[in-house]
Amino acid sequence: MGIRSDQEIFDRVSWFKVPKDSLRLNVLMFGFDSLSHNMWKRLLPKTYKYAVKDLKGIALNGYNIVGDGTPQALIPILTGRTELELPDTRKRMGKGAKYVNVYPFIWNDYQQNGYVTGFAEDMIQINTFTYRLKGFLEQPVDHYMRTFYVEASPNFGSYKPFCYGGMSRFKLMLDFIRNMYEVYKDRPKFMFTFHNEYTHDSNDGAGNADEEVYQWLQEFHIKGYLNNTLLILMSDHGSRFADIRNTQQGKQEERLPAFIFLFPPWFEKKYPDAMSNFRTNAGRLSTPFDVYATLQDVLHYKGAGRGSIANRGISLFQEIPIERTCQHASVEPHWCSCLxxxxxxxxxxxxxxxxxxxxxxxxxxxxxxxxxxxxxxxxxxxxxxxxxxxxxxxxxxxxxxxxxxxxxxxxxxxxxxxxxxxxxxxxxxxxxxxxxxxxxxxxxxxxxxxxxxxxxxxxxxxxxxxxxxxxxxxxxxxxxxx
The missing domain is CATH 3.10.450.10 (Nuclear Transport Factor 2; Chain: A,)
Structure with missing residues (x-):
């Protein structure tokens, strides 16, 4: 399985077409379903240590969800809005439901500004935008891995759990990302990838990914792919179905998913104030709306400074006011993990x-x-x-x-x-x-x-x-x- 080289896309994407006020970074978001910040550290310790200690990644310790389930977690990240603020795309609304293409996805902004775009999510039966929502009428990005999964998924039952022939199904997604970087080596890229299978029903499978992600990160580092990439390792929320959710600790962890940002080595030297704010914000209340504002800032950088507490979304390159509360950040009381x-x-x-x-x-x-x-x-x-x-x-x-x-x-x-x-x-x-x-x-x-x-x-x-x-x-x- 590989990325098809498309001359039309090649002709469209170029760093020369990227806005002059951009930070000139590829954006690669790689997520796991249902993995809290603490669970990431417990079950993917090798990956976490390499990302945070060796590659100097910044983990958002105060990142708080704003709703229940994957769509409520990802829609604000990718659109800057909640589902209720967008046209109705619920399947059960019948003919009144819109296709999800109507959403103002962040990848559209990147595509219109010279980037090649990609989106991958496994387990097609529970996909974020097709399980409860109506899905896409037209392919949403330049390279959409769902096409492969639709064809391959019926054969998954012929193999051992988590396997596809002699390789893990998880590796298929890592290869998809690798292929994007190989095919579009010198072109600007925006990719959003989300893995469900290891962690959706239980966190027991998460440990299977640790060595694979660790080696994948090492490879990307050695090959220089991270030299001009903002890599975001993330999750949508903590575990929602395991017994731990019935405990006080579990309820807190559900609201505190993993979010780790890795910048190229040169970035802090060029933007010291922005990175200083980013490190400060790692210990402050942040939300999906802030991630969206940050992604917009990568495309059109507005500078460092102090963010306005009046804004629902604050770019993480700006300092989040220490006095910010869940109410300021549009986090409803029963989702607020602040103590x-x-x-x-x-x-x-x-x-x-x-x-x-x-x-x-x-x-x-x-x-x-x-x-x-x-x-x-x-x-x-x-x-x-x-x-x-x-x-x-x-x-x-x-x-x-x-x-x-x-x-x-x-x-x-x-x-x-x-x-x-x-x-x-x-x-x-x-x-x-x-x-x-x-x-x-x-x-x-x-x-x-x-x-x-x-x-x-x-x-x-x-x-x-x-x-x-x-x-x-x-x-x-x-x-x-x-």
Whole structure:
């Protein structure tokens, strides 16, 4: 299976036809169905590490969905609008339904500005725009992989699960992308690809993709394909059908899919302010509308700066205001994963237990070196709070209607984990710490890690006894020398 070389397309696409105010990047979006940010890290660890650590990708830790299901996740990314804001394309509307071609897809903008376009999605029986929606009357892009899947899918049952002859069906999609880069090597490209089979019904198959995606990324890096490409690794939402969705953690993860942006090495040198904003935005609330605004900015770059909180979609090259809320970003309450802090009494048994656990944990870091470091004791509790999940998230059970527009708010999900934020001072030395401690209610135990603890006042002379020991430098945060 390969990409057909089309002279008419060759004649139409060229970097000379790309707008002068563009960032002059290919755009390649590669997505998995139903894979949360955390699940991506758990099940595709090799890929995640290579993308984020080695290739310096930027993961959006605050990326929040705006609706239920794949269409509600992808339509805003690809059009900048919700399904309800667009002409009705639902099959069940009969003759009143429009074909999905009526949507103002972002790939149309790229195609009209000198780019060759491609779209691939497997599992044709559940495709984003053909399962519940009417589908396309005309081929939506220059190269549309559905044509292959329609012909090949009836034969899939003849092979082992996930296989097509001697190769994985997943590799077919990777080859489609590779072929686009080989055939249109020196031409501007916009591609949107979305893989369902490994993850739609369960996340159990996701691990199968880790080595393949890792090797594919390595190949693209070595061949130089990423030198002029904005690569976006993504998902539509977290798992919606697994048992984890019935838990507090699962409901949060459903709303927080994976989104990783990888830029060419030269890009940060040329656009330092834009990349600085992008890194800041990785920790702020972002949505599909922002991704759409970013894709528009690639085509017509408007510069770095501070985004307006009044805009539903803010380009990630502009700084998203820190005060932005779900309401500002048009995220309905039951989809909002943002958490609230509630002040609690330090005398509360659970809070005092959390503080006691923190003291023991910090002292355990220096226990081997008690001849050098004091055992710390609680001096004063400065601040305590509990992190609360959004009540609407806990109440949301499922879609009330077939189209995913209305929510059934009758669920009563129990909180199984509480997170406490404490600010305390220890003696000797008035060492001040802020820490997040988790309380696992069913197990009745606390959990904290080194990354959950911040020392927020200066060490000064307190660590003199370990300064000359390289192997003990990691203890500077916790050691008060004798």
């Amino acid at each position: 609230d802090w509630e002040s609690v009494s330090p005398a509360s048994p659970t809070v005092s237990g959390a503080i006691e656990h923190l003291i023991k944990f910090i002292n355990s870091q220096t226990s081997e070196y008690r001849d050098l470091c004091h055992e710390l004791k609680l001096n004063k509790v400065l601040w305590t709070a509990r992190l609360l999940p959004n009540e609407y998230v806990l109440k949301f059970k499922k879609n009330y209607d077939y189209d995913g527009f209305l929510g059934d708010m009758t669920d009563s999900t129990q909180i199984t984990m509480e997170t406490y934020e404490v600010k305390v001072s220890f003696s000797p030395g008035n060492m001040i710490y802020e820490a997040s401690i988790r309380y696992l209610k069913k197990e009745g135990r606390y959990s904290v890690s080194l990354s959950d603890i911040s020392r927020i006042n200066k060490y000064q002379h307190m660590t003199h006894c370990i300064e000359d020991w390289d192997i003990l430098h990691h203890l500077r945060k916790y050691c008060h020398c004798r």
